[in-house]
Amino acid sequence: MILVTGGAGTAGARMVGELLQAGHEVLVLDNFSTGSVKALQAVAAATGRDFDCVKGDVRDGAFLQRVFRENSVTSVVHCAFVGGSGLSPLERYENNLAGTLILLQVMDEFGVKRLTLTLGDADGAGAADGSVAAVQRMVVDVCAADSGWVVTFSH
Numbered sequence: 001m002i003l004v005t006g007g008a009g010t011a012g013a014r015m016v017g018e019l020l021q022a023g024h025e026v027l028v029l030d031n032f033s034t035g036s037v038k039a040l041q042a043v044a045a046a047t048g049r050d051f052d053c054v055k056g057d058v059r060d061g062a063f064l065q066r067v068f069r070e071n072s073v074t075s076v077v078h079c080a081f082v083g084g085s086g087l088s089p090l091e092r093y094e095n096n097l098a099g100t101l102i103l104l105q106v107m108d109e110f111g112v113k114r115l116t117l118t119l120g121d122a123d124g125a126g127a128a129d130g131s132v133a134a135v136q137r138m139v140v141d142v143c144a145a146d147s148g149w150v151v152t153f154s155h
């Protein structure tokens with residue numbers, strides 16, 4: 001089963017649709033700060049496939065541990081990123097950097113080391129944000145220290 005964080009958002013819902021169409025089992029995790037149930041309903045209607053969704057936050061380590069304990073997650077597609085001008089740098093770093101750190105810690109704890117990061121277009125809002133570069137740097141360091149990780153950067 002593939003866990004898609006931020007699966008109810010724009011990039012996440014597109015990912016969920018592609019994964020379902022490719023025949024994968026998908027579990028969506030989203031705090032619905034900007035994502036919508038409507039986006040998920042549209043994916044279900046377009047693909048004719050069912051999938052589960054859990055409401056919660058990637059920054060909540062205990063919640064994430066429960067999700068990994070209760071589901072056979074084999075890989076994660078991480079789309080729960082925030083960008084745009086409406087948020088302060090502290091809010092963006094908290095969402096993007098702290099969120100990814102906690103996700104990586106829990107994945108490591110459960111031995112799930114396959115990760116796709118959907119960080120946005122090179123010239124999109126995400127690229128101008130230092131929190132995205134910080135996420136990339138952290139992940140590169142984690143991979144350098146442990147060859148068991150398989151990480152893909154996606155748009």
Ligand SMILES: O=c1ccn([C@@H]2O[C@H](COP(=O)(O)OP(=O)(O)O[C@H]3O[C@H](CO)[C@H](O)[C@H](O)[C@H]3O)[C@@H](O)[C@H]2O)c(=O)[nH]1
Pocket residue numbers: 005006007008009010011012029030031032033034035036056057058059079080081082083084095099118119120121124125126155
């Ligand atoms: O801590 C968080 C933060 C966000 N979300 C969720 O993550 C999804 C984010 O999706 P959006 O539709 O808000 O955003 P986009 O997918 O369009 O874009 C986001 O991801 C892009 C990369 O795909 C860029 O990084 C961009 O700047 C960033 O806003 C939403 O469902 C939101 O509810 C969480 O679950 N937890």
